[in-house]
Amino acid sequence: MNFLKIIFLSIFFIVLYPPISFSDVAENWQLGFQDPATPIMEGIINLHHDLMFFICVISIFVSWMLIRTLWHFEANQNSIPSSLSHGTLIEIIWTVTPAFILLIIAVPSFSLLYAMDEIISPAITIKTLGHQWYWSYEYSDYLNEEGESIVYDSYMIPEEDLILGQFRVLEVDNRMVIPVNTHVRIIVSAADVLHSWAVPSLGVKCDAIPGRLNQVSLFVKREGLYYGQCSEICGINHGFMPIVVEAVPLSNYITWISNKLNN
Numbered sequence: 001m002n003f004l005k006i007i008f009l010s011i012f013f014i015v016l017y018p019p020i021s022f023s024d025v026a027e028n029w030q031l032g033f034q035d036p037a038t039p040i041m042e043g044i045i046n047l048h049h050d051l052m053f054f055i056c057v058i059s060i061f062v063s064w065m066l067i068r069t070l071w072h073f074e075a076n077q078n079s080i081p082s083s084l085s086h087g088t089l090i091e092i093i094w095t096v097t098p099a100f101i102l103l104i105i106a107v108p109s110f111s112l113l114y115a116m117d118e119i120i121s122p123a124i125t126i127k128t129l130g131h132q133w134y135w136s137y138e139y140s141d142y143l144n145e146e147g148e149s150i151v152y153d154s155y156m157i158p159e160e161d162l163i164l165g166q167f168r169v170l171e172v173d174n175r176m177v178i179p180v181n182t183h184v185r186i187i188v189s190a191a192d193v194l195h196s197w198a199v200p201s202l203g204v205k206c207d208a209i210p211g212r213l214n215q216v217s218l219f220v221k222r223e224g225l226y227y228g229q230c231s232e233i234c235g236i237n238h239g240f241m242p243i244v245v246e247a248v249p250l251s252n253y254i255t256w257i258s259n260k261l262n263n
C-alpha cells in the first residue's frame with residue numbers, strides 16, 4: 001500500500017512540477033534528443049515522432065508477416081508447395097500502400113525542409129569559420145572607431161583547466177553570444193579543411209566548406225548555453241573543437257557587443 005502511495009505521489013508531482021531545467025548538452029547513454037530551443041528543432045522532433053508512428057506500424061506488420069510465413073510454410077507443416085507464382089491484386093496493394101505512406105510522410109517533411117532553408121530578414125549576421133582545430137566568430141555588423149569588426153577565436157578548454165561543473169571536451173574559452181527571440185543569420189565557412197558547425201538543441205548542422213559560404217538561420221526561444229561539436233571529420237583534433245552558444249536577453253547582448261567593440 002505504501003509503495004503504491006509513493007508511486008502515485010511521484011506521478012502526481014512529476015505532472016504538477018515538470019522539470020524546469022532543460023538539457024542542452026549531451027548526456028551519458030543518451031538515446032533521445034536534447035531539448036529544443038528553436039522552432040526548427042521542435043519541428044525536427046515532431047517529424048521524428050510522426051515518422052516513428054509509421055516505422056512502428058510497418059515493423060510490426062512486416063515482422064508479423066515474416067513470422068506467419070515461416071510458421072505456415074515450413075516444410076514439415078506444408079510438404080506440398082503451392083504453385084502460385086503471382087497475384088495481381090496483392091501486387092497492386094503492396095506497391096500502392098508504401099507509395100501512399102511515402103506521400104503522407106512527404107508533406108510534413110518538405111514543409112520542415114523548406115522552413116529550415118528560409119532566412120527570415122535577420123537582425124544580426126554572424127560569420128563562423130572552422131579552423132584546424134577551433135572555431136572563430138566574426139560580428140561584422142558592428143565597427144569600432146578604428147573601423148574594425150569583432151573577431152575572436154573559440155578554443156576548447158583543456159581537461160586540466162576545467163572547473164567544477166564544466167563539461168569535459170565541451171567548454172570553450174570564448175562563446176558565441178546571440179540574443180534570444182531574434183532572427184540571427186549564421187554564415188558558415190572554413191579556413192582549411194571541411195568542418196561542420198552543429199548544435200543539437202538549436203537544430204543546426206551546417207557544413208563548413210573552404211571557399212564556400214553556407215548559411216543557416218537561428219531563432220532561439222529561451223536563454224541558455226547550447227553545446228555542440230564539430231560534426232565533420234577534420235583531422236586529429238576533430239573531437240576537441242566544441243561549440244558553445246550563449247543565448248542572452250537583447251539588452252545583455254548589446255552590452256556584450258559594446259564591451260567587445262571598446263577593447
Ligand code: CUA
Nearest residue numbers: 195230232234
Ligand atoms: Cu572540425 Cu571536425
